Amino acid sequence: MGRKILFITTDQQRFDTLGCNGGIYSRTPVIDSLAAEGIRYERAHPQSVVCMPSRATIITGQHPSTHGVWMNGVPMPIDAPSVVEELSRAGYATSLIGKSHFEPYVDPFNAFPETRMATSGTHSSIDPWYDGTTGPHRGFDYLESATHGPNGPLHYSVWILNNHPEALGMFYPVLDGNLEVNAMGGGDTGVVQVKNNPIDREIYHTDWVADRTIDWLRQRSDDEDWFCWMSFPDPHHPWDPPESELGRVPWRDIDLPEGYIEDATKREAVLASKPRHWSEWYDGSLVSNFEAPLEWVPATLTSDQLREVTAKNAVEIELIDEAIGRVLAMIETSGWGDDVDVVFTTDHGELGGDFGLMFKGPYHVDGLMRLPLIWRPARSAHVEPAVVSRPVGLLDLAPTFSQIAGLAPNEWMEGKPLPVDDNDAQTRGFERVLTEWDSELFGVDVHMRTIYRDGLVCSIYAPGTSHDGSEGELYDLQEDPLQQVNLFDDPGHRAVRDELIDDLRASQPEPKTPRLEVVAPV
């Protein structure tokens, strides 16, 4: 018998939303205790700040340029490499419960296996694997899918429809009548993507994901190795947690987020020091991020609206923490606690009011790039608790899972098993982490590449709708943790900037050819 793996992800969660990371809005005692007992990473970055490319990175251990899922709407190839296939081949029982998003969620033609599983009420399919063999879909014996409400062809949606049809209209409608991300206001302040949701907590997707996870785990025998990816759709917008829970974080009583610049003149000056697409989105002249509401203008966001969003986001995180607590309690009760590795992270961050912006897009700053990542190794592995400050990436997860299972990481993985402390990180060369963005849709394109190294973040742009290719961003996170001073054109930082750009260019993976097509909005 080997080590079992509980892999927990949330969607679109900031680093600073956990108590163990200095968060002030949510109480997260369960995740904090995992951090205290395990390894907490202070500088974990995604390789893309949107869902589909980032989730493809998690499962392949590759940069988006390599796996080819370069923006949302590009399906991950059915025969892409997957660490879960390796675990399955090694005898692990495998499951994914919650949000997968390897394939598009707008699929009225049932073209994708995960759609077909949900619409047919099944939980597995046999598909091609990367090495020419066949096996369970992407390596998962069991898949039960959910997203941010009863939307799309997913198991949770079907479950709500069949068992609680009265709840269908309770959630915020994610898309508007034109299938764009909805800009409708709600809640107490009329803020975008917010609704006071009268749904019972017990049937909200957070508790559903935990319930379904516990159900799958109950079917495992003591001597069975397993890998379970428990994937919560929250705290991704819409922010519509059960209304019964809103009293946990009264929005009127909270302080504004540190990254929000209350003075509009100062805010706009900071935005103007960044490449042009920042201000263009803020003032509503160009939307280059298709994951944000098309009709919403960030400049209209009020302080109270941001307070309400922040509070509802915090409520969703508290519910996740409690749901994780139920699953961990079940694992302890089962007697498996010493042999289970628990890894907690998210796919990307959330702007959360920084610079007056919300949601996500081509903005490589800490709100979107600095992620919560905690690894509580199995107690039987006797790994000392630690805090790792050197940079790691989500592409390091796949080789970490291989290592936990006693497998050698595959040659197609571009990451390395996560370090257990800073000495280990230094010895094994954890010096830099890369993030990339490409989007091209309806005549608007943005292309950027980013490196984090030595406490500095440097981004360069290729020519696109708003850029001529000369633009860039450089932030010194020690001096300017809120990234309000763009040093890219500062003569005093030219040498370090050029060195980072050389490193960034030299570290780029070869892009996959031919390029995969965008075939869905999301």
Next chain:
Amino acid sequence: MLGAVRYQITLPQSAETVWDHIGDPAEQAKWVPDFAETVVEGTTRTITTVSGLTFNEELLVVDPVLRRIQYRVDLPVLTFHRGTLDVIALDDSSCVAVYATDTDPRIMALVIGAVTFRALVELGRQMEEMN
């Protein structure tokens, strides 16, 4: 808001050969994997998808000289739609098939365009088999 997507595939057959394979609008289900059945009556084509949806299209152009089929999908969600399939000769033994989708609202261009993308992939496979 209008949106447009275009997909294309280069094929190692003459434009005539490819047009012979796909130029009959009543036979589209043979090479569009999302379609289970296509029936043409006059200028109306009725599509039944593999997923069980049924909708009508109005055939606007079926031109064997231009090697163009153009049609309009009739669905309440669409205020505008044009689907256009062109087979363009590159030389005597190769051609490019271009499938364009223009819609309002724009997001539907991606939803419907996905069908055309998968159709071109399947067309490429079928033409390779014929080679």
